[in-house]
Amino acid sequence: MSKVIVVTSGKGGVGKTTSAAAIGAGLALRGHKTVVIDFDVGLRNLDMIMGCERRVVFDFINVIQGDAKLKQALIKDRRVDTLSILPTSQTRDKDALTQEGVEKVLGELREEFDYIVCDSPAGIERGAQLAMYFADEAIVVTNPEVSSVRDSDRVLGLLNSRTRKAEEDGTIPAHLLLTRYDAKRIESGEMMKVEDVLEILAIPLLGIVPESTAVLRASNTGTPVVHDETSGAGRAYRDAVARLAGDSVEMKIAGDEKPGLFQRLFGRTA
Amino acid sequence: MEPQVATGWDARADIARRPLQIRGRFFTAVALRLGGAPDQGFYAALDARLEQTPNFFAGAPLVVDLEGAEGLATAADIAALADALRQRRLSVFGVQNGTAAQEKAAAEAGLIALAGGRDAPLRGAFKPEAAAPAARTARPPVDLAPALQLEPAPAPEPEPAPQVNRLITRPVRSGQTVVAEHGDLTIVGPVSSGAELIAAGNVHVYGQMRGRAMAGINGDLEARIFCQSLDAELLAIAGLYRTSDTLGPELRKSSVTVFLDGERLCVERLG
Numbered sequence: 001m002s003k004v005i006v007v008t009s010g011k012g013g014v015g016k017t018t019s020a021a022a023i024g025a026g027l028a029l030r031g032h033k034t035v036v037i038d039f040d041v042g043l044r045n046l047d048m049i050m051g052c053e054r055r056v057v058f059d060f061i062n063v064i065q066g067d068a069k070l071k072q073a074l075i076k077d078r079r080v081d082t083l084s085i086l087p088t089s090q091t092r093d094k095d096a097l098t099q100e101g102v103e104k105v106l107g108e109l110r111e112e113f114d115y116i117v118c119d120s121p122a123g124i125e126r127g128a129q130l131a132m133y134f135a136d137e138a139i140v141v142t143n144p145e146v147s148s149v150r151d152s153d154r155v156l157g158l159l160n161s162r163t164r165k166a167e168e169d170g171t172i173p174a175h176l177l178l179t180r181y182d183a184k185r186i187e188s189g190e191m192m193k194v195e196d197v198l199e200i201l202a203i204p205l206l207g208i209v210p211e212s213t214a215v216l217r218a219s220n221t222g223t224p225v226v227h228d229e230t231s232g233a234g235r236a237y238r239d240a241v242a243r244l245a246g247d248s249v250e251m252k253i254a255g256d257e258k259p260g261l262f263q264r265l266f267g268r269t270a
Numbered sequence: 271m272e273p274q275v276a277t278g279w280d281a282r283a284d285i286a287r288r289p290l291q292i293r294g295r296f297f298t299a300v301a302l303r304l305g306g307a308p309d310q311g312f313y314a315a316l317d318a319r320l321e322q323t324p325n326f327f328a329g330a331p332l333v334v335d336l337e338g339a340e341g342l343a344t345a346a347d348i349a350a351l352a353d354a355l356r357q358r359r360l361s362v363f364g365v366q367n368g369t370a371a372q373e374k375a376a377a378e379a380g381l382i383a384l385a386g387g388r389d390a391p392l393r394g395a396f397k398p399e400a401a402a403p404a405a406r407t408a409r410p411p412v413d414l415a416p417a418l419q420l421e422p423a424p425a426p427e428p429e430p431a432p433q434v435n436r437l438i439t440r441p442v443r444s445g446q447t448v449v450a451e452h453g454d455l456t457i458v459g460p461v462s463s464g465a466e467l468i469a470a471g472n473v474h475v476y477g478q479m480r481g482r483a484m485a486g487i488n489g490d491l492e493a494r495i496f497c498q499s500l501d502a503e504l505l506a507i508a509g510l511y512r513t514s515d516t517l518g519p520e521l522r523k524s525s526v527t528v529f530l531d532g533e534r535l536c537v538e539r540l541g
Contacts, residue, residue, distance in 0.1 A: 084287065152442050153462045157443030171440070202460055204440045 002110040005117050005244075006135035007177075012122030012153030014143045015179040018215055018225065019237070020119035021049045023139065025224035026241030028083035032114040038088035039131035040121035041096060044200070046187065047087040050077065051222025061089040064101030070108050073132075079227065094127035106134050124158055134162050138174040139206060139244075144181060144192040149200055152176075152189070156201065175206035177240060180212045181253065207240030208253050209233050275391065291533075299331040301366065307341030308351050320358060329357045333374050333384055336368035336376075343371055350437035352379055433471065434513070435451035443465065463503055472496065484511075485528075495528035 017040070022201040024036035037060060038046035052075045058068035065088075065190060070086075077083035086109075087220060089096065105135030109116050120131035121150035132138065134169040138159050140150040165172040178197060185191040198205060209215075224239070232253075239249045297311070320327060332355065342348060348365070355362045364384045365376040373383040388533040436450035438457045444464035448455060455469035456475045465481035466471050472494045473483045482504040486493025491508050500521055504513050507530050517537065525540040 150462070150464060153444040154464070156441075157446045157465075160440070160443070161446075200460070200462060200480075 001136060002113055002223065003115055003270055004110070004135045004192050005097065005115060005130045005137045005139060006108060006120055007117060007139045007141060008120035008128060008132055008155055009141040009148070010124055010128075011143075011148045014141050015209070015215070016122070017045045017049055017119050017218065019139065019177055019179060019181050019209070020117050020142050021046060021228040022234075023241055023244065024085075024115070024117040025050075025080060025083055025214075025246050026237055027115045027117070027245065028077065028080040029226065029238075030241065031082060031243060032245070033082050033112065034115040034117065035084040035109055035113045036125040037086040037109075038116045038119050039097070040119065041127060042090065042093045043121070044090040046119050047075070047085060047217065048222060049088060049219050051194060052077070052085055053222070059087050060105070061091045061092050061096045063105055064096070064098060070105060070243040079223075080194055084260050094121065094125070094130075097127060097130050099130060099133065102130050112121040112270055124154060126239045126261070128155075129158065129162055134164055135159075135172065136165055138163075138172055139177050139222040140174055140200070140201070140203065141177045141179055143179060144186060144196060144197055147266045149192065149197055154202060156203065174203045174243065176201055176203050177206045177209065179209040180211045181208050183253065205251065206243055207236050208251065209236040209240070210253060240253070252262060283321060291510075296486050299333050299363075300327060300360075301333045301335050302355075302360075302362075303335040303337065304339035304342070307347070308354070313354065316358065323472055325460035329361055332360045332362045333361060333364045333366050334381070335366045336372050337366075337439075339372075340369070343369075343375060346376040348372070348376050349382065352381060435471070436469075440475075444481075469493070482506075483528075491530050493530075496526070496540075497528070499523050500526045505535065505537070512537075 005023075007016050007023065009016050017038075018256045024034050028034040032223065036046060036050065038044060039060075040046070041061060047056050055075050058073040060073065062068040063070050063073045068231045070174055075085045075087065077085065086105075106116060118135060121127040130237055135213075140152045140155060140159075142148050152213075159172050163172050176198065178194060181194075182191060186193055194205070210232045211230050212225075212233035213268055214228050214233050215225050218228060225231065225234050226237040229238075236253075239251075242249045306312070311351065314383040333356075334351065336342060339440050342351065347353060352362050362381065364382040365373065366384050368376060368383065376383060395433075420517055433453040434450070435453040436455050437461060438446070438448055438455070441459045442448055442457055442461045442465040447466040447468065448457070448525040450469040450471065452470050454474065455467055456474040456476070457467065460477040461467060461479050461481040461483075463473055463480040466482060467475070467483045469485050470488045470490065470493075471485065473485045474496045476498045478499050480501045480503065483495045483497075483502060484506040485495045486508040487507050493507050495505055495507065500517075501523060502514060502517070504511055504516070505528050506512075507528065510530060510533065521537055521539060526537050527540055528535065528537050530536070
């Protein structure tokens with residue numbers, strides 16, 4: 001049984017593409033045949049974060065419009081052989097996506113892959129709605145910060161009304177992935193507490209990814225951060241993927257340990 | 271106008287003392303649909319109709335529906351029609367479904383252009399034979415003598431509809447609006463900021479209430495709002511409202527009931 005998972009958020013810059021890449025790679029590392037699709041037509045970031053931007057020849061839009069076969073557009077990941085990427089077009093816009101086209105491509109992918117991870121564009125317009133429409137499950141990426149939480153709430157409303165799953169079952173399973181978690185800023189009251197976010201969004205927590213320099217480093221080198229086992233963010237994504245696959249993993253926040261007095265004194269000036 | 275500052279919960283903003291209030295209110299108007307440009311035949315048919323129930327439409331606010339009257343386009347024509355209607359004790363005040371040119375002409379003749387509106391039952395049993403259901407939607411063919419239809423128009427005046435309550439057992443998310451048009455609305459779950467609850471009757475929220483709630487939207491002064499945990503952006507009953515700014519912090523996160531006491535919107539702790 002293949003599963004289509006949309007990674008969405010409403011707000012931009014919260015870490016959707018980073019999370020889609022990390023979760024896709026994480027699922028593939030566990031042996032699942034996984035494909036990650038970039039729905040952000042016109043911006044095209046996923047292939048960079050996955051480190052395959054030089055290998056893009058045909059894209060999602062070419063396949064939808066019948067200019068290329070799906071096999072020609074899929075790019076196999078060089079690190080994990082169960083992982084593929086379906087990049088998007090940089091020269092087109094979101095109007096090039098059609099519901100029938102998306103359904104057809106997803107249908108073909110379902111025959112071959114266990115997990116299909118859709119990286120949604122920001123916003124709640126057509127592109128985001130098409131990315132979520134055929135999903136079986138959703139991962140809502142949220143920063144512990146009021147505007148991000150409100151946008152996620154709005155997106156959850158859309159997920160529960162504008163997806164095929166919701167039309168059939170009345171609701172779609174949705175998980176919360178809290179990213180850019182910064183214990184210090186939460187302690188100082190600059191950011192929202194995890195329990196406050198959970199209380200507002202009222203969906204199960206899939207993982208807490210700490211703010212980490214490893215994330216930017218991973219983007220720059222085109223290696224999904226889940227490969228970086230030394231970083232808190234990498235470990236957090238691995239745990240999240242394990243939970244997504246059905247394992248029960250204790251929720252712990254990497255980098256949660258309180259810094260000592262010296263670190264506090266010097267940490268402030270840094 | 272002196273600025274009023276609500277200093278605390280007990281300093282309930284006393285709206286009665288303010289020099290003005292703005293409230294939403296529904297009214298019923300009669301819509302008069304023309305079958306073509308008004309001519310002798312039209313006025314004859316109108317007079318015949320008015321004779322059937324001489325006092326029924328006297329002074330009734332009236333909207334002219336221009337959908338079938340393309341010929342009526344100048345301000346002078348529309349003003350002449352309005353005069354003719356007023357001579358028959360019909361209080362015409364607006365037009366509907368006109369073209370841009372017609373609306374402009376109507377504005378020059380002192381009539382406002384209205385959008386929307388819904389058919390509603392007219393009080394009293396007035397059933398013009400011409401207002402058969404088919405005739406309401408289909409425009410009379412041009413070769414017929416100008417048909418006149420008097421039909422009820424905007425707004426649900428309390429011809430009491432059966433009470434239909436609504437129950438929602440899922441979170442109401444930011445940007446969602448839940449309406450119970452003819453009864454109470456009960457939410458079991460949280461209501462996010464930016465979500466709207468609208469009910470003709472009472473609103474009940476069993477969960478964190480961070481959104482907006484409007485009870486008694488058709489003017490029911492007895493309607494109430496009940497919140498298990500109040501953190502609302504806006505509370506309104508029968509058009510009288512208070513926002514979180516004027517609610518003060520004392521009752522935040524407590525169970526409350528909200529009701530109208532005259533012109534005052536009161537929020538009281540429960541239990």
